[in-house]
Amino acid sequence: MTAWNEDPVAQASVPGAVTVVEGTSFCISGPSGDIHGGGAQGAYYQDTRVVSRWVLTVNGAPREPLTGRNQAAYHAEFIGRGRSADGKFDTPLVVQHERHVGPGLRDDIVIRNYSAQPATCRIDLALDADLEDLFDIKGGNTGKAEPPKRSIGHEVLSFTSEDSDGQRRGVTFQAAGSTPTDEGLTFHVSIPARGTWTTSVIATPLTNGESPDEPFSATAPPDGSVGVRRHRAWEEHVPRISVTDTNVQQTLVHSQQDLGSLRIFDPHHPGRVAVAAGAPWFMALFGRDSLLASYMSLMVDPGLAAGTLQTLAGLQGSKVDTDCEEEPGRIPHEVRLGTTAGQSLGGTAYYGTADATPLFVVLVGELSRWGADPEVVNSLLPHADRAIEWMEKYGDRDGDGFIEYQRPNEHGLVNQGWKDSPDGINFADGRMAEAPIALAEVQAYAYAAYVARSLLAREAGDAAVERRCAERAAALKQAFNEKFWLSEKGYFALALDKNKQPVDSCTSNMGHCLWAGIVDEDKASLVAERLMSAEMFTGWGIRTLASDMGAYNPVSYHNGSVWPHDTALVATGLMRYGFVKEAGQLALGLFDAAKHFGGQLPELFCGFGRDDFSEPVPYPTACSPQAWAAATPIQLARVLLRLDPDFTRNVLHLAPILPEEVGEFQADNVLLGSSRISVRASGVNGSVAGLPNGLDLRTEPWLELVLHDEVVLHGISEPE
Numbered sequence: 001m002t003a004w005n006e007d008p009v010a011q012a013s014v015p016g017a018v019t020v021v022e023g024t025s026f027c028i029s030g031p032s033g034d035i036h037g038g039g040a041q042g043a044y045y046q047d048t049r050v051v052s053r054w055v056l057t058v059n060g061a062p063r064e065p066l067t068g069r070n071q072a073a074y075h076a077e078f079i080g081r082g083r084s085a086d087g088k089f090d091t092p093l094v095v096q097h098e099r100h101v102g103p104g105l106r107d108d109i110v111i112r113n114y115s116a117q118p119a120t121c122r123i124d125l126a127l128d129a130d131l132e133d134l135f136d137i138k139g140g141n142t143g144k145a146e147p148p149k150r151s152i153g154h155e156v157l158s159f160t161s162e163d164s165d166g167q168r169r170g171v172t173f174q175a176a177g178s179t180p181t182d183e184g185l186t187f188h189v190s191i192p193a194r195g196t197w198t199t200s201v202i203a204t205p206l207t208n209g210e211s212p213d214e215p216f217s218a219t220a221p222p223d224g225s226v227g228v229r230r231h232r233a234w235e236e237h238v239p240r241i242s243v244t245d246t247n248v249q250q251t252l253v254h255s256q257q258d259l260g261s262l263r264i265f266d267p268h269h270p271g272r273v274a275v276a277a278g279a280p281w282f283m284a285l286f287g288r289d290s291l292l293a294s295y296m297s298l299m300v301d302p303g304l305a306a307g308t309l310q311t312l313a314g315l316q317g318s319k320v321d322t323d324c325e326e327e328p329g330r331i332p333h334e335v336r337l338g339t340t341a342g343q344s345l346g347g348t349a350y351y352g353t354a355d356a357t358p359l360f361v362v363l364v365g366e367l368s369r370w371g372a373d374p375e376v377v378n379s380l381l382p383h384a385d386r387a388i389e390w391m392e393k394y395g396d397r398d399g400d401g402f403i404e405y406q407r408p409n410e411h412g413l414v415n416q417g418w419k420d421s422p423d424g425i426n427f428a429d430g431r432m433a434e435a436p437i438a439l440a441e442v443q444a445y446a447y448a449a450y451v452a453r454s455l456l457a458r459e460a461g462d463a464a465v466e467r468r469c470a471e472r473a474a475a476l477k478q479a480f481n482e483k484f485w486l487s488e489k490g491y492f493a494l495a496l497d498k499n500k501q502p503v504d505s506c507t508s509n510m511g512h513c514l515w516a517g518i519v520d521e522d523k524a525s526l527v528a529e530r531l532m533s534a535e536m537f538t539g540w541g542i543r544t545l546a547s548d549m550g551a552y553n554p555v556s557y558h559n560g561s562v563w564p565h566d567t568a569l570v571a572t573g574l575m576r577y578g579f580v581k582e583a584g585q586l587a588l589g590l591f592d593a594a595k596h597f598g599g600q601l602p603e604l605f606c607g608f609g610r611d612d613f614s615e616p617v618p619y620p621t622a623c624s625p626q627a628w629a630a631a632t633p634i635q636l637a638r639v640l641l642r643l644d645p646d647f648t649r650n651v652l653h654l655a656p657i658l659p660e661e662v663g664e665f666q667a668d669n670v671l672l673g674s675s676r677i678s679v680r681a682s683g684v685n686g687s688v689a690g691l692p693n694g695l696d697l698r699t700e701p702w703l704e705l706v707l708h709d710e711v712v713l714h715g716i717s718e719p720e
Contacts, residue, residue, distance in 0.1 A: 275627050277293070287356030429550040437496070454470040
């Protein structure tokens, strides 16, 4: 068996691929709208590829593509030129193709005849559905022993397949006026002079013979679907952003749209919204990814954080199961719905991660500081306490105060931090570290979790819990700075290995330690200097591994590439410790990179420097849209605004440091507590309108707030 997220060498999509996403459903096609089934191409529903071939031909020839573009996250438009019956491409036939994704696929096809003569056409739509599981496609292990069965009905072509557990998956293709064959759907039409021909092709997924609730139909307009209504409500709900720098504005708007497309809904709790990790491979709830993405998205919608926490709380471990690595109090790594998910690691939820559990507690504390409903926060506190119990009983395997990981089976993830590729944890000379492994950033998250729980207890008047968690935080911080600090190198070790020896490679992980606040003040300047060195900073972002390390490879997944979310957390950490100029450089670098990606930051890109290439080099299998990457510009905006609410103290901090080239910034309709506020900033000046009653706006320089008011940027404050 293979782990769900073990192999980063996934099947790549074709250049110019167009992706449409709605909830956990998505479709990836070529720029013409055709799906040839190569790599990740296809339409997916509940982690199953329900459309593996969708190729439209007119008079026996493919269309000549003219344009293919997203109209919305869930909606794409393709325009091409058809071929006439005599085989000529220079024809008056124009094919307009509108695609909507959701509980299946709806493709509306319009062929316009711009000639003064009628056009007789044969239109063929070649269709297939391999009904392969997402994991098999990702790993290149496609090809069922028994291919899906095909059946032909009146204007309907169906595919069905049964897995080893007896679960039946299927899909039906239906279009009025079509003649189904084993190869697809055929239409024989005559298009009047200056006239049009239209049809709607509906692909409806089936699970054990049942179709989804409210599937697409040819009679109901797709704009009235549940997914579209949700997106329109989202657009009304999120902030309205205006920035002088059009690239920054477009990137922020694109980020909000992507986050809206990656939302997933609990059918048992319709009002509960979480965020999926990213398309195509991770359209599911991920503990670490969803927690960090919703943290970085608080300025857009704190409801994402609340829904993510509530959903993960419902999946929190309750027993010891070495197959799926469940343990009492542990927050899952990944939740899947596909046909082989239960076979992969013993269930639909896999728990093999060291960091999601402390990050859960951190986000509960941050949600409280953002002014969330106290009832929601209070309902999460028992789960936060169970998470801390896991940290101490199961996470700390040997009682040394640090959280370690080591998989208890042969099929789980070898590495269980955010750099979870098999070669992601290595020494400076390139040797692989051996488990049990205690990662630096995991200790930082644990420290932040203790701090967050201490402050929550203070707010509730629970002096015993406040004192205990504060003491654990202080002890962990002291031990971390003693055991992980490499004084001869001037930076923190990536990890401690099975022999408690420091894994001495220079990585971006220590930037997460700045973000969490576990770094002693006397070491912060050396860490900042190393992070901003030529070996680490490419000009676009921070490399995951310094270029002078033995395992460095700028086109690797975790050993020298640039991950936008990683750089955003580094920037947040630098700002926290007062390195204002450096944090601003990272923010501008990523916004510049976004411009080269059409305003949409990918999951990662290659770690070449600006001196190597004039544009950031894409990583071939990067997810896009991806939750971490979508949330990155929002977090960078918070960094540059230095916007930090703290409802536990009834204060809001705003001390902007917007670079001159960014110009003026304005965000209206920002949800804070139960109120909507407007934030305006230019340079070092800022203002807020619509503040809730009793909230005190402070505009002193940020460093003074850090030193004298003990409040630290973005929510992780030191307990007294």
